[in-house]
Amino acid sequence: MNSIVCSVCDNIGHYLEIDNPQTPSDDDESHEFPHAVLALKSPNVDLEGYYRYKSERLLKCPVCGAYYWYQRWAPGGSEDAMRTYIHESLRRLSLPEVRTLLSDTIERAREKARTDGGFYIGDYELVRLGADAELAGIRILECQCGRS
Numbered sequence: 001m002n003s004i005v006c007s008v009c010d011n012i013g014h015y016l017e018i019d020n021p022q023t024p025s026d027d028d029e030s031h032e033f034p035h036a037v038l039a040l041k042s043p044n045v046d047l048e049g050y051y052r053y054k055s056e057r058l059l060k061c062p063v064c065g066a067y068y069w070y071q072r073w074a075p076g077g078s079e080d081a082m083r084t085y086i087h088e089s090l091r092r093l094s095l096p097e098v099r100t101l102l103s104d105t106i107e108r109a110r111e112k113a114r115t116d117g118g119f120y121i122g123d124y125e126l127v128r129l130g131a132d133a134e135l136a137g138i139r140i141l142e143c144q145c146g147r148s
Contacts, residue, residue, distance in 0.1 A: 002007055006064035011036035014092045022074065022084040037090060043117050046130025050109065050123065058101060060092075066143070067093040069101070102131040 011034050031050055040059035042048035051057035059068045072088045093101070109123040113124035 006061060008036050008039045008061050008063045009066050009092070012040075012068070012090070012092070014074065015090070017087065017089040018089045019085045022086050033088070033090060039063070040070075040090075043067070043134045044135070046126045047105075048130075050105070050127045050130065053075055058093075058098070058105075065137075067095075067098045069093055069097075080146050095142060099135060102135055106131045 014031055016037070018029055018033060021028050039062060041062055042051060043058055043060040045099070047058065055072045057070050057113035059070055060066070070088070071092050072086060074084050074086055082097075109120070109124040113120040
């Protein structure tokens with residue numbers, strides 16, 4: 001994004017990954033993201049609804065505007081067949097990565113609306129509006145960076 005110091009992102013870094021047992025026992029140590037991660041939010045209201053129940057989501061720093069990709073998954077297989085672990089990761093994205101992600105999100109929502117109709121048509125419109133707003137902001141940032 002930019003080279004300014006950010007009170008949120010400076011405490012997050014570029015990549016984080018944690019894992020915890022799905023059903024922890026008293027002996028299990030709990031791993032958590034740094035507290036600063038809680039400050040990251042959905043980029044805008046329209047995209048918040050789209051990502052609400054997904055295990056992957058785009059997040060944005062409210063201070064500096066940096067974007068992050070959050071994922072949560074339970075991998076197949078395990079060293080201990082009797083336990084399932086939940087993995088979570090958070091990765092800072094470049095502006096080209098965000099642009100591609102948002103374009104792909106629009107396309108997935110459009111395809112869902114085309115094939116399933118109904119509710120998904122309205123969902124597509126919200127996704128398109130939210131993604132277009134973020135893409136416009138990215139274009140402005142890129143223009144400003146080009147003039148610096």
